[in-house]
Amino acid sequence: MIRLIRPACPHPAALASNNYKHPLNKEALKIASHDKCMYCECKISHIDFAHVEHIKPKAEGKYPELAFTWSNLGYACPKCNNAKSDNYHVDTPYINPYDEDPENSLVAYGTFLFSKNGCERGDLTISDLKLNRPDLLEKRQLRIQEFKSSIDACFRTSSRVLREAALAELQKETETDKELSLFVKSFMALNAA
Ligand SMILES: [Zn+2]
Structure with a gap:
């Protein structure tokens, strides 16, 4: 999970008429989370598969009054x-x-996500949302292995100039628009510093 910036709602009239899935609003949420799930940072292959997430649940007895509130919506x-x-x-x-x-x-270490500094909310987020579920561990492992091969290739380059250029290029893989960027960034910090 990485920091996201909420854009202005492009189509507030849709929310006002009790539609929280309007394509324009869903697209804005998609762009804001870089085409990734706001929680697990996996790319969502097709917008139809993505859910408009209610951060506070809209269920009866929970927060139905926030069902059409822009600040309560996300892309998951x-x-x-x-x-x-x-x-x-x-x-x-x-x-x-x-x-x-x-x-x-939260902190990424290897393929696992951990809470930081005894953060109870972090622990609860990881356990309830199953943020170390097997399919995520597998995706993170593949991503890290691929990334490690690229780092190795950089270090095996005899030219210092070429190596530095290649490492700088690799740094782009840690940027927020890349899949599982938190894990790649953490791996890069530990292995190519
Ligand atoms: Zn997810």
Whole structure:
């Protein structure tokens, strides 16, 4: 999970008429999270597969009044969205990448996501949203292995100038628009510093 910036709602009239899935608004949420799930940072292959996520659940007895509130919407993959379901803890809310920097509460180490500094909300976010589920561990491992091969290739280059240029190029893989960027960034910091 990485910090996201919420854009202005492009089509507030749709929300006012009780439509939270309007394509213009969904597209804006997609762009804001770099075409990735706001929680697990996996690319969502087709916008139809993406869910408009209610950060505070819209279920009866929860926060139905926030069902059409822009600041309560996000872009999530079906797996995170289903795992989160209608859960929400008032005293220990899930980490919300639109409202805070997740890197204050969560840290990527290897293929695992951990809470930071004993952060209870981080722990709860990881366990309830299943952010170390097997398919994510596998994706992270593949991504890191591929990235490691590129780092190795850089270090095997005899020319210092070429190596530095290649490493600078690789740095782009840690940018926020790349899949699982938190994990790649963490790996890069530990292995190519
Ligand atoms: Zn996800």
